[in-house]
Amino acid sequence: QVQLVESGGGLVQPGGSLRLSCAASRSIFIINTMGWYRQGPGKQRELVADMRSGDTTNYADSVKGRFTISRDNAKNTVYLQMNSLKPEDTALYYCNAGFMGMNYWGQGTQVTVSS
Numbered sequence: 001q002v003q004l005v006e007s008g009g010g011l012v013q014p015g016g017s018l019r020l021s022c023a024a025s026r027s028i029f030i031i032n033t034m035g036w037y038r039q040g041p042g043k044q045r046e047l048v049a050d051m052r053s054g055d056t057t058n059y060a061d062s063v064k065g066r067f068t069i070s071r072d073n074a075k076n077t078v079y080l081q082m083n084s085l086k087p088e089d090t091a092l093y094y095c096n097a098g099f100m101g102m103n104y105w106g107q108g109t110q111v112t113v114s115s
Contacts, residue, residue, distance in 0.1 A: 002026055002104040004095045009109030012085055020080040020109060022095030027076055033098035034078045036069065038091035038111075048093070049080060062088075085113045 003025035012018055020036065028034060035050025035058075049059045049069040057069055068081040078095065090113050095106040 002031065002097045002099050004097055004104055004106035006093065006095045006106040006109040009093060009111045011112045011114065013115050014086060014113055016085050016113070017081070017083045018085065018111060020082070020093055020095075020111075022078045022080075022106060024076045024078070024097060027073070028071060028078065028097075029073045031097050031099045033096075034071065035096045035098075036078075036080045037094045037096055038089075039094070039108075040088070040091040043091075045094070050096070051078065082111070085111075087113045089113050 005023045006020060008018060008020040033050055033052045036048040037045050038048050039045040047060055048063055049067055051057050051069050051071060066084045071078045090111060092108040092110050094108045097104045
């Protein structure tokens with residue numbers, strides 16, 4: 001099993017930045033895929049960015065050039081650096097891990113972009 005704990009959400013003005021963190025309960029070096037999803041008000045959960053073995057990354061078109069996913073294996077932590085935030089980025093952000101054929105989710109961290 002993998003437990004995931006997100007942090008770093010909050011209220012930020014348009015154009016601002018936030019960095020989300022996802023701490024895993026086991027070594028992320030052996031986890032196949034780690035990623036970030038989000039669910040905005042009245043919307044379905046969608047992929048924001050993920051990182052696969054070999055550090056291959058994938059981003060939603062809506063965040064390309066603004067968000068960056070990264071990992072620190074020594075800290076068993078995955079990050080999502082979010083720059084140039086827009087009101088439409090407002091959502092509950094979830095960390096996800098794909099491991100041994102199972103999907104694991106964190107509890108989510110709220111990001112609100114508003115002036």
